[in-house]
Amino acid sequence: MIMDFVKFTINGKEVEVQAGISIIDAAEQAGIDIPRLCYDKDLSPVGACRLCVVEVKGARSLVPSCVSPVTPGMVVETHSPAVIKARRKVLDLLISNHPLDCLTCEKAGDCKLADYCYEYGVKESSFEGERHNYAIEESNPFIVRDLNKCIQCGQCIRACDEWTGIHNLNFAYRGFDNKPSTFDDLPYVESECVFCGNCVSVCPTGALTERQMKHKGRRWEMKKVKTTCPFCGTGCNFDLNVKDGKVVGVTANRASAVNGRSLCVKGHFGWDFVHDERRLTTPLIKKDGEFLPASWDEALDLIATRFKGIKDQYGADAFAALSSARCTNEENYLVQKFTRAVMGTNSVDHCART
Amino acid sequence: MAGLATTFGSGAMTNSINEIPDAEMLFLIGTNTTEAHPVIGYKMRRAKRKGAKLVVVDPRRTELAEIADYWLRLKPGTDIPLLNGIMHVIIREGLHDQDFIKERTENFEALEETVKNYTPESVSVLTGVPVNDIYAVARLYATTDKAMLFYTLGITEHVCGTDNVMSVANLAMLTGHLGRPGTGVNPIRGQNNVQGACDMGALPNVFSGYQKVIDPAAREKFEKAWRVSLPESPGLMIADMIEKAHAGELKAMYILGENPVLTDPNSNHVRLGLENLEFLVVQELFLTETAEYADVILPAASFAETDGTFTSTERRVQRVRKAIEPLPGMANWQVIIELSKRMGYPMDYTSPEEVWTEMASLTPSLAGVSYHRLEAKGVQWPCPNSEHPGTPVLHTGSFTRGKGYFQGIDHIPPGELPDQEYPLLLSTGRILYHYNVTTPYSAGIQSMWPEEASELNPDDAARLGVETGDKVKVASRRGECVTNILVTDRVPPGMLWMSFHYKNSPANALTSAALDPVTKTGEYKVCAVKVEKIQEVGTCGGYM
Numbered sequence: 047m048i049m050d051f052v053k054f055t056i057n058g059k060e061v062e063v064q065a066g067i068s069i070i071d072a073a074e075q076a077g078i079d080i081p082r083l084c085y086d087k088d089l090s091p092v093g094a095c096r097l098c099v100v101e102v103k104g105a106r107s108l109v110p111s112c113v114s115p116v117t118p119g120m121v122v123e124t125h126s127p128a129v130i131k132a133r134r135k136v137l138d139l140l141i142s143n144h145p146l147d148c149l150t151c152e153k154a155g156d157c158k159l160a161d162y163c164y165e166y167g168v169k170e171s172s173f174e175g176e177r178h179n180y181a182i183e184e185s186n187p188f189i190v191r192d193l194n195k196c197i198q199c200g201q202c203i204r205a206c207d208e209w210t211g212i213h214n215l216n217f218a219y220r221g222f223d224n225k226p227s228t229f230d231d232l233p234y235v236e237s238e239c240v241f242c243g244n245c246v247s248v249c250p251t252g253a254l255t256e257r258q259m260k261h262k263g264r265r266w267e268m269k270k271v272k273t274t275c276p277f278c279g280t281g282c283n284f285d286l287n288v289k290d291g292k293v294v295g296v297t298a299n300r301a302s303a304v305n306g307r308s309l310c311v312k313g314h315f316g317w318d319f320v321h322d323e324r325r326l327t328t329p330l331i332k333k334d335g336e337f338l339p340a341s342w343d344e345a346l347d348l349i350a351t352r353f354k355g356i357k358d359q360y361g362a363d364a365f366a367a368l369s370s371a372r373c374t375n376e377e378n379y380l381v382q383k384f385t386r387a388v389m390g391t392n393s394v395d396h397c398a399r400t
Numbered sequence: 401m402a403g404l405a406t407t408f409g410s411g412a413m414t415n416s417i418n419e420i421p422d423a424e425m426l427f428l429i430g431t432n433t434t435e436a437h438p439v440i441g442y443k444m445r446r447a448k449r450k451g452a453k454l455v456v457v458d459p460r461r462t463e464l465a466e467i468a469d470y471w472l473r474l475k476p477g478t479d480i481p482l483l484n485g486i487m488h489v490i491i492r493e494g495l496h497d498q499d500f501i502k503e504r505t506e507n508f509e510a511l512e513e514t515v516k517n518y519t520p521e522s523v524s525v526l527t528g529v530p531v532n533d534i535y536a537v538a539r540l541y542a543t544t545d546k547a548m549l550f551y552t553l554g555i556t557e558h559v560c561g562t563d564n565v566m567s568v569a570n571l572a573m574l575t576g577h578l579g580r581p582g583t584g585v586n587p588i589r590g591q592n593n594v595q596g597a598c599d600m601g602a603l604p605n606v607f608s609g610y611q612k613v614i615d616p617a618a619r620e621k622f623e624k625a626w627r628v629s630l631p632e633s634p635g636l637m638i639a640d641m642i643e644k645a646h647a648g649e650l651k652a653m654y655i656l657g658e659n660p661v662l663t664d665p666n667s668n669h670v671r672l673g674l675e676n677l678e679f680l681v682v683q684e685l686f687l688t689e690t691a692e693y694a695d696v697i698l699p700a701a702s703f704a705e706t707d708g709t710f711t712s713t714e715r716r717v718q719r720v721r722k723a724i725e726p727l728p729g730m731a732n733w734q735v736i737i738e739l740s741k742r743m744g745y746p747m748d749y750t751s752p753e754e755v756w757t758e759m760a761s762l763t764p765s766l767a768g769v770s771y772h773r774l775e776a777k778g779v780q781w782p783c784p785n786s787e788h789p790g791t792p793v794l795h796t797g798s799f800t801r802g803k804g805y806f807q808g809i810d811h812i813p814p815g816e817l818p819d820q821e822y823p824l825l826l827s828t829g830r831i832l833y834h835y836n837v838t839t840p841y842s843a844g845i846q847s848m849w850p851e852e853a854s855e856l857n858p859d860d861a862a863r864l865g866v867e868t869g870d871k872v873k874v875a876s877r878r879g880e881c882v883t884n885i886l887v888t889d890r891v892p893p894g895m896l897w898m899s900f901h902y903k904n905s906p907a908n909a910l911t912s913a914a915l916d917p918v919t920k921t922g923e924y925k926v927c928a929v930k931v932e933k934i935q936e937v938g939t940c941g942g943y944m
Contacts, residue, residue: 187844211445240832241848242438258844271723274710276703276838279589280417280439281712281778286704286723293704293723303777304417304712310438311833311845317704319841320724324686326699327728337687337697342730342738345696349654350742352679352695356652362631366641366650369602370657371594372838373732374708374720376752378593378600379608379759380736381656385635387626388745392604392613392635393650396597397658 054120069111070098073124080124081133081162083140083250084199085112088306089208095199096136097162101126108132134166140197142173143222144251152190153252156265159197176222186235188257188315189246193225196253202226202245209308214238215245243314247298247307258318259287259295272299276372277312280304284313293320353389362390369396403556403565403918404585407573409801410610412595414794415548415584416714416780421446423582425540425547429457429479429568430554430925434464435832437552437588437713453544455537457482458554459827460855460897461890470537473892476827476926477558477814478527483567484809485523486538487515487574495542497576505573505804514808526811542575546582553590553829557924560812561916573804579796589713590830592703596711599766599781600759604635609763625762628745638664639920645673652679656732657700661689663900665911665922668879683732686841689903698735699728702838706731708752709774711781715791717769718778814926815914822876822928824860824896826910829925834901852905853886855897856931861887866933874898876929879909896929 050065056076063072068091070080084095093113100111103121108129111122123129140159148154163169183191200217203226207213214237218227228237246254270285283302287295296317298307319325329345330337340348356364367389369381378396385394405411420426420443434441441464448454448467456468457479465471474482490496491512501508520534541547549572555564569585577583589595601608611618613634623630636644638660644650646669653674664670674680674693682694691697705726711717722731730738733755737747749755753771760766768783768790780790794800818825833839833849840846854874856866866872868887873880874896883898883905891897898907912927 187847208446210442211449235848240438269723271721272719273703273721273723274592274712274718276592276710278437279591279594279713280437281592281710281714281716281718282439283718286721288723291724301776303716303718304714305439308439308442312438312839316839316842316845318843319685319838320702320704320727322686322841322843324841325702325727326684326686326691326697328699329728330694330697332695332697340696342735345698346735346738346742349681349696349698349739353652353654354743356679360651363635364649364651366636366644366653368638368641368653368655368658368660369597369600371591371597372703373593373597373657374703374706374752375593375596375600375711375717375759376708376755377656377706377732377736378597378602379755380733380747381654382601382603382607383626383747384736384740385654386607386613386622386630387628388740388743390631392631392633393641394602394635395604395638395641396594396602397591397638397660397663 052116052118054116054118054122056122057124063116066115069100069102069109069114069116069122072116073111073122078124080111081165082112083158083162083197084201086201086248089201089204089248092200092204095197097133099129099132100124101129130166133162134168137163137166137168138171139173141168142171142175143177144197145194146170151195151252152255152260154264157252158250183233184257185233186241186257188241188311189234189243190255190257190260191234192253192255194253195251196225197251198224198226199250200226201248201250202254205244205248209244210240210242212238212240241311241315242309243311244298244308247309256295256297256315258315262294263289268294270297270299272301275309275313277316282309282313284309286317293317357389363393365389365391366393366395369394371396403562404569404587406562407566407569407805407807408585408795408799410794410799411598412715412794413584413586413588413713414578415581415586416792417443419581420444420548421450423447423452423546423548425453425455425544427455427537427541427547427549428464429549429551430564431550431552431588432458432460432462432464432554432829433550433552433588434462436590436830438832440588453540455540459892459895470533470540472529472533472537474527474529476825476895477560478811479555479558479564480560480567480809481518481523481526481811482529482534483571484515484518484811485520485527485534486541487511487571488518488523489520489535489538490542490574491515493539495539496574500576501574504578504798505806507806510808511570511574511806514810541571541577546580547575547577548582548584548586549577550586550588552588554925556587556916556919556921558926559815559914559916559923561921562918563809563812566807567809569804570806570809573806578804579793581793584793587713592712593710595713595715596709596717599711604637607762608759609765611763621762625758637920639915639922642670642673645676648676651677652681653677654681654683655690656683657685659684659688659690661693662903662906662908665908665924666878666913667906667908669913683735685838701726701728701731706733706752708733709756715780716778717766717774717781719771719774815923816877816912816927818894818928822930823894824929824931825894826874826876826896826898826907826927826929827925828898828900828907828911831899831901834899840901840903852883852899852902852907854883854905855886855888855891857889857891857893857895858887859893860931861885864931864933866931871934873932873934874910874929875932876910876927878911878913881905881907881909882934896931900924
């Protein structure tokens with residue numbers, strides 16, 4: 047495929063980019079970050095938030111860079127005084143109806159609205175008027191939905207539609223009351239929602255958050271450990287969020303080879319079996335039909351003695367091992383090595399067929 | 401996987417997941433992808449929206465069946481005649497890829513001879529699929545350049561599972577849909593590391609990388625590396641283990657992270673086998689149904705508590721990273737090392753990475769994969785050396801076995817079909833919200849989806865006087881269980897469909913004892929049952 051390239055000038059620097067790409071993506075290639083709230087490279091652009099406006103020489107007004115392609119010879123200013131003034135106004139308007147309860151907001155530290163207000167020095171709104179007072183939706187165990195914090199960027203709608211393919215959300219109502227909604231404005235739990243949580247992963251504010259992470263710590267306290275999902279064979283990656291030696295949540299990781307930021311209900315919210323109180327934490331030895339706690343030494347010594355005894359008495363083929371399609375490669379390798387090299391039999395299998 | 405190994409010489413998914421959105425046709429047979437593999441299902445929906453044709457072969461009206469261009473609602477267990485009928489049309493109309501067949505395959509005559517007898521008209525009678533649909537799908541698949549075939553356990557969990565797989569492979573070879581991006585025969589593996597467990601040699605006939613234990617050269621290599629002499633004859637598969645335990649020949653077992661009592665077919669038989677053992681060690685996260693039979697239970701560490709790797713269905717090796725300390729104090733790899741030491745065979749690994757390095761040094765198909773290379777995006781095997789980029793598409797120039805091997809395969813009916821005494825056909829599977837074992841211990845998931853809701857067609861429900869939410873007793877020749885009913889025309893008349901996730905409604909108490917003779921896979925997808933409404937007597941016991 048032959049690629050066409052175009053030259054244009056951005057902040058006084060001439061750069062060459064692939065023809066047809068948007069100004070916002072071209073800027074990124076040139077190392078210039080243009081703020082965005084509704085735009086995400088992995089979703090279709092809609093040009094709704096107007097935060098990404100830039101000045102294009104010869105244009106009648108500022109243009110939204112996410113939906114405007116670069117043209118040959120175009121001259122762009124991304125941070126001119128007019129642009130900055132416009133962005134401040136956009137943020138001012140957005141927070142005129144956004145609770146500034148950052149002290150207790152779950153997304154504090156990971157909120158793009160707050161980041162941009164900080165960057166552009168917007169401390170409070172200069173507009174006064176009506177404010178929404180939606181009830182916070184907590185009727186399902188996975189997702190907290192606080193539409194008071196929604197900025198109508200529509201990313202949740204597009205993620206549900208374009209990633210998951212469910213299209214459970216769309217904008218409803220007009221004007222001031224416009225908001226992302228399920229069909230008939232039902233709570234998620236009564237809708238077609240499959241609880242993949244992809245809407246949560248793209249929400250730039252605290253409107254959609256993981257319920258499991260509520261009150262479990264501030265976002266900047268979480269250690270993120272990228273790993274591979276233990277449910278099904280797709281091989282999705284995500285970040286385990288860890289605080290004080292405990293897993294407190296799963297968040298999507300953009301750098302995931304197979305899934306990008308898409309997850310399903312199991313990967314996103316099913317991890318909490320890890321800390322279920324029914325987890326076995328100590329070896330148990332059955333005595334007179336009852337399991338009694340034992341030390342590792344006690345249990346392993348007993349197993350070694352019995353395995354040795356059975357091998358000596360009946361031969362190696364009196365032993366068999368079942369390894370696990372849920373355990374790691376390394377654990378599986380060791381189980382088959384143990385079975386073959388230590389017990390002396392090839393009777394090792396796992397439920398490859400279920 | 402034995403089927404693909406016979407036809408191609410390698411039993412893994414031939415192509416890659418991220419080819420799906422750009423495919424022009426998706427042919428799904430026996431896979432409910434949006435529920436069992438949701439993120440792959442998302443990509444299939446995306447492909448469909450971009451204009452790909454979608455064909456779904458399934459007795460149940462799955463989510464993807466609802467949006468399919470062709471939904472072939474075949475009678476359970478009639479996959480082979482359907483595929484033969486499709487191939488019959490392709491050959492008769494000259495739509496097969498003659499160059500591909502000539503250059504890349506052998507034994508085409510055998511296939512031609514067999515499928516000659518499967519006219520669309522006769523196949524339609526056997527399968528219940530309309531004649532016109534057989535023609536349309538045959539023409540569509542044969543004439544679409546980028547057409548991907550997918551299947552899962554709806555193909556393999558039959559007495560004729562291996563033959564089913566080879567029939568799917570026949571179809572792809574017949575039309576040259578192999579060895580290029582956007583094509584292939586793609587079994588989607590059910591569990592997170594079922595591919596890896598196979599790759600690592602947790603199988604009775606092969607070492608890691610499918611090196612046969614009966615091959616003296618392979619054995620010698622491992623003997624030298626492990627400094628021990630190794631047994632020559634292949635070991636037992638799960639089903640044989642249970643038989644030998646019954647017979648009193650198998651005395652001891654070590655079971656790591658498997659719950660055969662809940663997940664294996666005909667579970668009462670499994671229970672009796674385990675009971676008969678002299679000594680059973682189970683290493684598990686929870687006190688499972690299987691662990692109850694143990695003499696010693698060792699607590700296991702979860703995926704969050706260990707370093708290591710999983711290998712996904714597309715042969716992609718990816719890192720698992722330790723996020724927290726092992727709750728039991730030791731990771732599973734450490735436990736095996738400790739046990740081995742006590743048995744007089746020290747294994748001196750200080751990390752899972754060292755285990756991997758040893759394995760890779762002994763395994764040609766993974767020789768080029770190191771932890772360092774896995775950091776960003778993982779690597780798809782085969783990857784024979786450290787410069788090799790990995791392999792997104794298998795069989796590009798030639799098949800692993802050289803030439804692809806066609807086989808003429810005839811219809812084999814299921815081992816047990818409904819009759820007067822057991823008039824309903826039971827089929828089983830997975831639902832979106834649960835996974836084989838761990839999800840019932842997820843508080844959120846369990847609170848939303850706590851109970852089995854077995855699907856029954858409105859016709860049968862009316863006849864039995866059952867409504868959604870009613871409790872019924874389901875019985876087969878092997879066992880019985882109680883379940884809630886969901887009345888829905890997702891299932892055809894005459895079928896009861898259950899998931900296998902719930903302890904209180906253990907579907908595998910019912911499932912068939914029939915096995916595929918090659919892989920010993922249970923026929924989870926077809927058996928005969930009867931359903932009887934039960935009156936609510938107080939509470940039916942809580943869950944768990």
